[in-house]
Amino acid sequence: MSTPVEIQYPHVDKVLTEWGQLFVETYKGKLNTIRATGDLEHTLSFGATIEDEKWSVFLDLTSYWRWIEYGRQPGKFPPIHTMIDYIQAKPIIPRPQTLPNGRQVIPTVNQLAFLIGRKIKDKGIPPKEWISETITELRSGLVHDLKKAFARDISEIIKRSFKL
Secondary structure, eight states: OOOOOOOOOHHHHHHHHHHHHHHHHHHHHHHGGGOSSOHHHHHOEEEEEEETTEEEEEEEOOTTHHHHHHOBOTTSOOOHHHHHHHHHHTTOOOOOEEOTTSOEEOOOHHHHHHHHHHHHHHHOBOOOOHHHHHHHHHHHHHHHHHHHHHHHHHHHHHHHHHTO
């Protein structure tokens, strides 16, 4: 009775790892155009696993990625503490405003957060769709490289199995 050959896919693993790194770099480049706190950029990571002959590819991101990717519909006020964090991280410097009585005032951080929140409530936030865009940009290269890597791995498995 022959000993079963352990099946490994080192070339496929390498392609997935390199593609994941390229994806992260490309996506980070897009995020830099709207960078506020940098939290999303710093929490972004990629992983690929194989289990029961099935590959899984995943991104690990902070929770608010969905607001950037899919936007936000008008109608609901965002959490005020989130707006305050955004103002302090950006930093947004308020401009003096003239009141009806002629007096000039500078809005406080809370007032500024309310104004930004009201605009989001009224107009929403348009989606960026950068994850989808990045996948589309990189997909053909990934498919091409995976085909080649998979063929090399299968060839090596056959050679090991038949000791060629």
